[in-house]
Amino acid sequence: MKHFLWLAAFILVLFATAVFFAPRTQAEDKKQTATGNVTSTVVGKSILQPEICKYKNGARAAYTFSFDDGYKEHFTIAAPLLEKYGFRGTFFIVIKQIGMPEGKPDALVYKWLDWEQIKGLHDRGHEIANHTITHQRLPYISPEAQEVEVNEPLRIIKEKFGFDMLTFCYPGNSYNKESIALVMKRHIASRLQCQAYGDVKFTTELANQRIDNLIKDGGDNVGMIHAILPGTGYQPFNDVSIFEKHLEYVKSLGNKIWVDTFANVSKYKLNRDACKLAVKEADATSCTVVIEQNKTQPIFADMPLTIRIPAIAGAEGMSFSAKQGDKVLPVTKHDDDFFVDVALNNVPVQFGLVQSSH
Numbered sequence: 001m002k003h004f005l006w007l008a009a010f011i012l013v014l015f016a017t018a019v020f021f022a023p024r025t026q027a028e029d030k031k032q033t034a035t036g037n038v039t040s041t042v043v044g045k046s047i048l049q050p051e052i053c054k055y056k057n058g059a060r061a062a063y064t065f066s067f068d069d070g071y072k073e074h075f076t077i078a079a080p081l082l083e084k085y086g087f088r089g090t091f092f093i094v095i096k097q098i099g100m101p102e103g104k105p106d107a108l109v110y111k112w113l114d115w116e117q118i119k120g121l122h123d124r125g126h127e128i129a130n131h132t133i134t135h136q137r138l139p140y141i142s143p144e145a146q147e148v149e150v151n152e153p154l155r156i157i158k159e160k161f162g163f164d165m166l167t168f169c170y171p172g173n174s175y176n177k178e179s180i181a182l183v184m185k186r187h188i189a190s191r192l193q194c195q196a197y198g199d200v201k202f203t204t205e206l207a208n209q210r211i212d213n214l215i216k217d218g219g220d221n222v223g224m225i226h227a228i229l230p231g232t233g234y235q236p237f238n239d240v241s242i243f244e245k246h247l248e249y250v251k252s253l254g255n256k257i258w259v260d261t262f263a264n265v266s267k268y269k270l271n272r273d274a275c276k277l278a279v280k281e282a283d284a285t286s287c288t289v290v291i292e293q294n295k296t297q298p299i300f301a302d303m304p305l306t307i308r309i310p311a312i313a314g315a316e317g318m319s320f321s322a323k324q325g326d327k328v329l330p331v332t333k334h335d336d337d338f339f340v341d342v343a344l345n346n347v348p349v350q351f352g353l354v355q356s357s358h
């Protein structure tokens with residue numbers, strides 16, 4: 001009993017310290033990373049305040065590097081560069097252009113991906129995604145022709161390699177209500193907004209500035225890249241180092257931005273928007289939560305959600321643990337907050353603070 005009283009007093013002091021000394025600007029700053037999808041009547045009793053993060057790992061923003069039209073350089077130059085910095089990209093392929101001989105229609109030397117390179121990109125964790133059969137602008141062709149352009153690539157890739165293409169890119173970024181509806185029957189997301197890379201005036205600074213703005217606004221976006229080297233196709237970089245320096249910069253931002261494929265970012269957003277955190281039990285230093293799913297929306301079991309437990313001032317001597325059923329979940333810590341990836345399998349998750357033994 002005496003021990004309990006001491007513990008209770010200790011917790012009270014912790015809590016008071018947390019309330020009084022939480023730096024206000026930092027707290028406001030962090031608000032942006034959370035979704036606010038929490039339902040609870042008991043959470044106030046715990047000093048742990050879990051919440052679903054807006055983006056994976058509690059990142060402020062999310063970004064996809066996407067590559068259009070299936071240039072060979074995407075395999076020989078772009079993918080190795082992305083991998084050097086630990087990133088994976090989305091490659092929107094045009095079925096008719098795969099394995100086509102080198103062409104010189106307008107003094108440019110176009111070279112195209114072949115089937116083996118497409119498999120190679122997929123095997124290395126990049127996303128292979130749908131950019132139609134012949135690259136016609138959907139709003140200008142018949143509904144029947146649209147069906148073929150949108151759905152045939154799915155069948156072809158599934159038959160050839162056994163995987164599903166999950167996302168779609170509109171040729172010429174041209175779409176209307178009907179084409180979006182058609183695409184969304186068989187894809188989890190389509191690229192409706194993007195930021196063009198390349199062309200003569202394009203600089204690393206411009207690209208970096210966009211990422212800074214995205215982090216400031218706390219959103220997600222998709223970069224659109226075509227040719228890589230001058231003379232090889234549409235909107236190349238003046239020099240490949242412009243792109244590489246940009247990747248280096250994005251990498252240096254660490255956890256502020258989550259870089260992943262369009263499919264992965266889309267899965268996370270769909271899961272996040274279909275789920276709510278419900279606090280089932282809570283005492284001073286622990287709580288049990290369940291991630292409840294909105295039954296009308298499908299979720300992707302292969303994409304966990306990141307839960308953030310905000311910094312607990314004064315708890316430096318204590319360690320933080322997370323368990324889902326019998327499984328101990330890895331906990332990462334940055335900016336004094338704890339982050340835990342939680343599987344969407346309906347198993348409750350327990351968070352707790354324990355006094356470190358040393």
Ligand SMILES: [Zn+2]
Binds near residue numbers: 068069170171172
């Ligand atoms: Zn295109």
